[in-house]
Amino acid sequence: xxxxxxxxxxxxxxxxxxxxxxxxxxxxxxxxxxxxxxxxxxxxxxxxxxxxxxxxxxxxxxxxxxxxxxxxxxxxxxxxxxxxxxxxxxxxxxxxxxxxxxxxxxxxxxxxxxxxxxxxxxxxxxxxxxxxxxxxxxxxxxxxxxxxxxxxxxxxxxxxxxxxxxxxxxxxxxxxxxxxxxxxxxxxxxxxxxxxxxxxxxxxxxxxxxxxxxxxxxxxxxxxxxxxxxxxxxxxxxxxxxxxxxxxxxxx
Amino acid sequence: xxxxxxxxxxxxxxxxxxxxxxxxxxxxxxxxxxxxxxxxxxxxxxxxxxxxxxxxxxxxxxxxxxxxxxxxxxxxxxxxxxxxxxxxxxxxxxxxxxxxxxxxxxxxxxxxxxxxxxxxxxxxxxxxxxxxxxxxxxxxxxxxxxxxxxxxxxxxxxxxxxxxxxxxxxxxxxxxxxxxxxxxxxxxxxxxxxxxxxxxxxxxxxxxxxxxxxxxxxxxxxxxxxxxxxxxxxxxxxxxxxxxxxxxxxxxxxxxxxxxxxxxxxxxxxxxxxxxxxxxxxxxxxxxxxxxxxxxxxxxxxxxxxxxx
Ligand SMILES: [Fe+2]
Ligand SMILES: [Fe+2]
Numbered sequence: 001x002x003x004x005x006x007x008x009x010x011x012x013x014x015x016x017x018x019x020x021x022x023x024x025x026x027x028x029x030x031x032x033x034x035x036x037x038x039x040x041x042x043x044x045x046x047x048x049x050x051x052x053x054x055x056x057x058x059x060x061x062x063x064x065x066x067x068x069x070x071x072x073x074x075x076x077x078x079x080x081x082x083x084x085x086x087x088x089x090x091x092x093x094x095x096x097x098x099x100x101x102x103x104x105x106x107x108x109x110x111x112x113x114x115x116x117x118x119x120x121x122x123x124x125x126x127x128x129x130x131x132x133x134x135x136x137x138x139x140x141x142x143x144x145x146x147x148x149x150x151x152x153x154x155x156x157x158x159x160x161x162x163x164x165x166x167x168x169x170x171x172x173x174x175x176x177x178x179x180x181x182x183x184x185x186x187x188x189x190x191x192x193x194x195x196x197x198x199x200x201x202x203x204x205x206x207x208x209x210x211x212x213x214x215x216x217x218x219x220x221x222x223x224x225x226x227x228x229x230x231x232x233x234x235x236x237x238x239x240x241x242x243x244x245x246x247x248x249x250x251x252x
Numbered sequence: 253x254x255x256x257x258x259x260x261x262x263x264x265x266x267x268x269x270x271x272x273x274x275x276x277x278x279x280x281x282x283x284x285x286x287x288x289x290x291x292x293x294x295x296x297x298x299x300x301x302x303x304x305x306x307x308x309x310x311x312x313x314x315x316x317x318x319x320x321x322x323x324x325x326x327x328x329x330x331x332x333x334x335x336x337x338x339x340x341x342x343x344x345x346x347x348x349x350x351x352x353x354x355x356x357x358x359x360x361x362x363x364x365x366x367x368x369x370x371x372x373x374x375x376x377x378x379x380x381x382x383x384x385x386x387x388x389x390x391x392x393x394x395x396x397x398x399x400x401x402x403x404x405x406x407x408x409x410x411x412x413x414x415x416x417x418x419x420x421x422x423x424x425x426x427x428x429x430x431x432x433x434x435x436x437x438x439x440x441x442x443x444x445x446x447x448x449x450x451x452x453x454x455x456x457x458x459x460x461x462x463x464x465x466x467x468x469x470x471x472x473x474x475x476x477x478x479x480x481x482x483x484x485x486x487x488x489x490x491x492x493x494x495x496x497x498x499x500x501x502x503x504x505x506x507x508x509x510x511x512x513x514x515x516x517x518x519x520x521x522x523x524x525x526x527x528x529x530x531x532x533x534x535x536x537x538x539x540x541x542x543x544x545x546x547x548x549x550x551x552x553x554x555x556x557x558x559x560x561x
Contacts, residue, residue: 030297031538033538151544152541250307250422250423
């Protein structure tokens with residue numbers, strides 16, 4: 001695999017994470033617990049769709065030919081999607097959505113801070129923009145974690161349940177496979193293994209402050225980067241890709 | 253007092269929340285502003301329903317931004333209504349019990365992607381015509397909300413029209429999709445301006461109080477003149493055999509609105525009345541525990557701060 005091909009694959013991973021998580025967030029539009037939060041969730045969904053577009057656009061340039069951002073979003077099937085599993089899990093209740101965002105965004109912030117210094121200037125540029133958004137997302141997530149964890153008994157138990165259900169999906173966020181290792185070596189990619197400890201520290205701090213328990217379990221599911229997904233992704237794609245599948249190749 | 257109130261209105265002075273106002277003026281405003289707010293919020297649904305299915309990432313991003321704006325408009329308007337001494341919870345309750353209405357056009361379904369175009373183009377155009385006239389409404393907070401809202405609306409209208417234009421430049425199937433959407437949304441969009449001037453229950457007093465600034469028929473005519481031109485420009489056929497340019501009036505003549513259909517949908521018999529309301533009721537009910545958690549957390553924090561002091 002050439003460096004260009006490896007960078008393209010790397011872009012697709014990051015683009016897929018953003019698109020699929022953005023899709024789940026966008027399912028909240030008109031369904032949030034109150035109007036201000038409806039606006040906020042839609043806004044974060046928009047950030048993620050925007051992030052996906054930047055990674056896909058770069059991937060399209062690296063592919064050459066007539067590939068566009070939409071080629072990647074709309075014409076690949078489940079096995080070709082390489083998002084982390086945590087991104088595709090159904091939206092669940094509000095606690096599930098908030099906890100997932102908080103766990104994911106906490107890593108995204110650390111990740112983008114590093115990727116900003118990538119030797120690949122295009123990736124560095126995308127990361128600089130994403131870092132600003134992630135800073136806001138993490139601040140927002142922390143405030144919600146405190147309110148849910150240290151709110152009522154019901155919100156506390158819903159938040160704890162979400163933490164427990166999501167915890168085993170976080171391991172995959174840090175794994176470094178051969179492709180990532182090559183790009184780390186080249187000064188292009190981020191060494192996520194090295195972010196495991198700082199992530200754990202900042203997440204534990206907030207969980208504790210929110211009176212939530214940091215899970216002490218060792219279950220860990222992985223597969224997303226290899227195209228091994230949960231059953232949910234197929235349905236998500238059926239919806240997301242409906243127009244391009246029903247009316248292939250048209251401009252809208 | 254009533255007379256000096258009317259004198260202020262006649263002199264184009266804005267009425268502010270702390271000013272004296274006739275009870276009927278207050279009630280009329282609450283009714284109108286809350287109906288407007290609910291329309292923005294319920295209006296999220298027919299378009300929002302295409303966010304997850306938008307045909308390209310660019311369209312998806314634009315649609316997310318558009319729907320987010322509409323929710324924001326709802327927020328400005330609830331805030332304006334709250335200055336009249338009613339809470340958001342009461343306003344939402346009135347929506348849920350049916351005491352308060354929302355724009356009836358949102359009781360129609362958005363069946364194809366072209367409907368997203370038709371809604372942005374027609375429904376937002378009609379809203380703009382109405383809202384521009386309300387920038388001069390006599391109640392200060394409402395007028396200022398309208399100014400903010402109008403700034404964002406033109407982007408909504410343009411994105412909708414752009415969807416329709418793109419479809420009309422596409423293949424046979426896409427053009428048919430666009431025409432079908434226009435056929436379904438045209439008449440409901442004319443109904444958005446309400447009954448004819450003679451039959452409008454609240455019009456005369458609202459005009460006198462300058463809550464309303466222009467008559468329903470007057471606004472409708474302006475909308476028709478604009479929209480017909482725009483339809484023609486991209487090759488769409490307006491579904492009205494009586495439509496004709498009237499040289500003398502300098503306006504388009506158009507056919508009779510089916511007021512029975514209008515009444516039928518307002519009374520709850522549109523294709524989606526039940527779903528639109530149920531969707532909102534359900535989201536609000538599912539959110540109870542979240543709102544309680546927030547309130548509880550804030551209370552704990554306040555008392556902790558109190559203890560520390
Ligand atoms: Fe609006
Ligand atoms: Fe609008």
